[in-house]
Amino acid sequence: MAKNKHSGKIVQNSRLLVGLVLLVLSIPYSAEARQKPNILWINCDDLGKELSSYGNQQVHTPVIDRLAREGQVFTNAYANAPVCSSSRSSQILGLYPTRLPILNHRNMSPVALPDSVPTIMQLFREAGYFCSNGAAGDLAKPGKEDYNFVAEDLFDGTDWRQRQEGQPFFAQVQIHEPHRTFVHDELHPIDPAEISLPALYPDHPLIRADWARYLESVQRADRWVGEILDRLEEDGELESTIVILYGDHGRPHLRDKQWLYEGGLAVPLIIRYPNSLNAGKVDHRLISLVDISASTLGLAGLPIPIDWDGKDIIGGAKNSYIYGFRQRCGDAVDDIRSISDGEYKLIWNRMPEQPYMQLSSYKKLQYPAYTLYRDLDQKGELSAPFSAFMATTKPDYELYHLKVDPYEIENLADNPAYQGELLRLKEQLERQLQAVETYPQEESEALIQQAKSSSRKYYQEAMQRRNLGPDPTDAEILDYWNHELLLNQKPKTKK
Template sequence: MLRKFIVFFMLVSLAFQSHAQLTKNALKKPNILFIMVDDLRPELACYGQSLIKSPNIDRLARMGQLFNRAYVNYPVCGPSRAILLSGLYGSSNRFNGWNCSQDTDVPGIVSLPMHFKNNHYTTGSLGKVYNNFNDGKGSWDEIWRPVITTTDWDYQAEESIDIFKKRNEDRQFNSNPRNNHNLPKRGPAFESPEIADEVYQDGKIATKAVEKLQQFRASGESFFLTVGFKKPHLPFNAPQKYWELYDETEIQLPGNFHPPHNAPKEALHEYSELRAYSNIPEKGPLSKSLSKKLIHGYYASVSYVDAQIGRVLDALENLGLDEETIVVLWGDHGWQLGEHGLWCKHSNFSTSLKIPLIFKVPGKSTDVKHEALVETVDIFPTLCELAGINPPFHLQGKSFASILESQSSEGKKALFGRSNLGGETIITKTHSYTEFYNKSGQVKANMLFDLTIDPNENQNIAADPENQKIILEMSKILEQHMAARGNIALP
């Protein structure tokens, strides 16, 4: 009798343990692995760019859902990241300039990682996340950045290091704060040394990310891990083997290697970011040979960072974390590679505003491509909904979690972007419209593109009489948005 009782007691205990484990697993919220890539435009094989070698991002797209029409709200690193991490649109008095500060512009706002931290997640920031390194105070349990081993901008070739040092011989006497007027002079715009992946900072970031995933696997804690890679941001520095993936003779200059027809001068800029490098002319157009070399360098940098992303994704799978982790890949803005006669970002064209965005959510459909309009400010509320967390009151974006459930979900009717050129843009499924303002707030120029017949935005049709009704409608919506975005909801 006693033996039967003991067996019965053991079976009941096992049943309770099993039930407790199932309950624990059911209540455990999904982990978040958020991969940020600097200056990554949708120049990827999964976006139909056949020349590009991006097998790991392509693999993520097949395992998840890709957005063909995702846009940032400001095509510069600092504002774009502040908008993402705060869940607020930028405006004339917040999130302006490459090194803007969320903590200064909207003090007290609960950031995306802080909100997850407040909901019992362990949060980590690896590499470049906030562009302002002092931003997001209280958001992270750990902040880690690779040590700069040679020079700013991560030069590793001896020739590049020598050029950088010669251009900055007087830096030892300059201890002023880092700003637009006090940055070290740049070396070459590209290099291709024969070195291992781990020598560059992105290789170190990938190694650290793998280590963190191993720690999370051992601890079992829910995590919100953000991994910020620096390439393909200038300078286009990548190990030689990634340059060798491409034959420069096969690289073509864009078909619109010139400004759009009837584009206002306000829409264009002199790509001063690129001109700061030692082997780039200070003014005038770039030669075709130099342009091809830059495109080659961009492609090599994309393939290099793709390999580092692959290392992180492999670790996630090998550790058995992939089935309980939401993975997001986000480019912080686009980049011109000669389109419209421009380089870099900073413009109101889609080449600056359009980005790659991929969500891989356990249990959701895979290998899906969406045409719905989504924007960066929407990501914060989307992740909250996917994780089953109530969003904070202040968010200005709209969750697109329903789109991940069904391709028939339409998404937004309009998106909004702004640039440091004074341009305010509204994008719909059919048109892109921009107004350029002077310092007094008056419209001094505008441009309209019909994306259904001119997706590359080569013909400004704002002056055509038959388009005035469209302009009035879009201008009104833009005006309403600009008035509303300054108001932050209070509890």
């Protein structure tokens, strides 16, 4: 890939400094190297803030709660992209996903990174660290990557136990839950009738059952975290390892994942330090997952590339604003940006002609609410505010006062009393985008059609595995979900 003119200076000084440090060391794992802290990222797929330690008392998450008590909890942590490939790419590069062609989900034409743009793993390797990425439950298997660029040998292995004796490690462990398909938790089942739904969802039996199954999947993730921490302790590494747990983006529900609302971007972030440092500390500063790599390098005492967008929040840096970026997700083509100062959120819909409920084959397949909304709307039974999601167009701007409207239901963009806030956030967003939108994210019509064809094929094959045929009706899809979630039995096979 040709070097991007806006990213050409990245890490040159930092990498030179690291190289000089390694040159001074006679062997890479000397006494000095042994004193470096191990770092462990625990990345939970689609994990929102539905944890006991974040105030949700309907879910049983004792391990993560203990991690929170022993560590530092960030209450205002956000992904900068609401879908895995864009968010994960941004995380390991320390760059906003508009710096490179990494914003469209599952990039249909991925390219190699410029030589001047390293991953965080590359920087840790140059400092003598062993870099691993494994799957929770079986660290002999590689963990999820899902990056929107081409790269080889990003990791040295799958398990920190594969490193040389005395070598510090930077390990990542990927937990699939609570990504769909949700899993039932037989140890701590959740009764859908007893849960409290967030106010942005209609109170319907299918929505309740789906939400309960999501919470049960969060509980399953909690047990994976327990296994990972037990393994660290068994190896005698728990008190020499900084553990960082977070979700790669927000929760997997209709108005959340793939959207720049709080549900799509807000994530838990918990850091446990050795020897109970900062135990029980609650941090309310704004932090984006674009900051996670810079903060991790800072914790290891390593240089941070000067041109990274991410900041070392742990080291004391602050964000006045955080930003969100959404482009094509599967076959749903869109273009959205957001800015928040923690009190107000502005969303800029740059393709307002695209409806909220445009075809998303992934959501039609996996989200019962997707078909339920369509069915209720056709029957005239989907009331406000939920019916607003069925509009055929979107407003250019959406402004929400998060302190009084955390579910982002009342759009204040046209309210005269809030024009000052609208203008302030709009001007700041435009300034930021001029600085960070250094690579066009538009795709050719041929690539868009390729993405749509791929999504369509995935959808049809999955529906056939459900014995519903390649193109089931909404009634047939709802029948499937009723049996799957409410009756807990297999639906009838389509003839």
